[in-house]
Amino acid sequence: MEGLRTPEVDDLLRVLARLDDEDTVFALLEDLFTIREIKDTSMRLAVARMLSDGLSYAAIEAATGASATTIARVSKCLAYGQGGYGAALKVLEEDAASDEGRA
DSSP, rough: OTOOOHHHHHHHHHHHHHHHOOOHHHHHHHHOOOOHHHHHHHHHHHHHHHTOOOOOOOOHHHHHHHOHHHHHHHHHHHHSSSHHHHHHHHHHHHHHHHHHHHH
């Protein structure tokens, strides 16, 4: 994605990296994106988690409503992307593990 990393994108990255309160991040998402964009982006993360767990495309499509094209795109990013989904899934796994430790 040559040309995507602009000073404006770097500003957004800096803001996201420094926000540490989920409610504040959610407020920013609501201001930046449409409801549909938030739902679609969240669904892609759910698809990545399900692919990582070994679920089939059919099971993922049934559970999320994601199209086969979206599932394939997420799968390709998991396998050949920049590691963003992997980093996000690691955060979710660490959170789940710490939640289990508190229970």
